[in-house]
Amino acid sequence: MSLPLHERIRREIEADILAGTLPPGARLPTELELMARHGCARMTVSKALSALATAGLVDRRKRAGSFVARPKVHSMVLDIPDLAVEVERRGQRYRYELLHRTVRAADPASPVEAALAGTGELLRIEGVHHADDRPLAVEDRLISLAAVPEIRAVDFGLISPGAWLLGHVPWTEAELRVAAVAAEGEAAARLDRPAGTACLAVERRTWRGADGITWVRQLLSGSDFDLVASFGPTRAG
Template sequence: MTLSLHERIRTDIESAILSGKLAPEDRLPVEHELMQTYQCSRMTVNKALSALAAAGLIERRKGAGSFVGRPHAHSMILDVPDLPVEVAKRGHVYGYQLLVRKLRAAARGNAEEELLAGGRRLLQLDGLHFADGAPLAVERRLVSLAAVPAIAEADLEKEPPGTWLLRHVPWTEAETRISAVPADAEIARLLKTPAGTACLLVERQTWRSSERITAVRQYFLGTAYHLVARFGSSRP
């Protein structure tokens, strides 16, 4: 999938912010400079800058220009984990297999998918995580191409989607839900366990300001996943 020009401008600026080339409060090139650099119209530049502002990455100040925004602080009991890192911390060898990669529309009548899609198509990514060569988790992920157009061209055979997103897309909010479910026939086949085996289902959505980035469902064998949270007392 080839990026449109306004998506390429947005992706280039976003990459510069994430890499540290552009720091908080740095001023972006003015609109006419971007128009010259990309040989495009003011409307195209404005569309890219508006998307960056909506995502909370830049601030557009009337009469002054556009500036890199300050990162939003977040405090969560459950952070967004990077599975390869977590597996390595436990002393195991991580592996990943991409099973399904396809562009599709939001399922008709599915309000959550329609909100995630934002009027564009979704990238569906199904995969299997391994620890020491044994199946660890089945992952079913949807990514908003409206929010993350660059992922359409990413090499996700070598790097799992969750890791790629953590490296390239800053998030400001996340919602995690964990429940116990029996493995259906397909999940059981992939995890190499009998159907009906107890699994932990981790469902997570992430946002960048008000923009939805991704929704993922991960099925772990009940014996392979540990939830640990450490709390401080709210008492004085």
């Protein structure tokens, strides 16, 4: 291990954040404490913390200290993080309708499930997102219970799984796949649209470090939604 010291410190803190030892909002040690713990100069720990800050993992506030960043509203990432937020920003009332909820073991024969949870347990959730009681999207979701055990106790009559995860589980990597499909059969019925309506099919997987967290497939009703993404140099600001 001949990694630079500031890098080792950075990783140590990052690991604690990703493992959940340091939950979102937690205050992390001051630079003084860290420099005492590692027996190094302040600039060294400062460098580690600055790197975490520009990576968006922590927020630093003068006088107050450094805090684990709340799972960001996916700052510059694709903009459909949370349908609830989007709907309410339009001034509509949001509602999540839970259709099914099951716990079962991951099927090793399914690549998606195996990649997500190995042979561990999965929570499968199906539901519909509504805006002003009009269906907007149907959602089929798998969550690895090994990665997010607390989710067993959550009541998804009150909050959608996406919103809950966004607020409670920071992710570090995500993959998103978007395609256009024609809504058919049951899905079309649930969206209250004629069969053949062009819809966006969004499939997303998220990880925290090496552990899979969730897999979602959403079918977004017709022309009700755009996906928007902006990219730019990571502005430290």
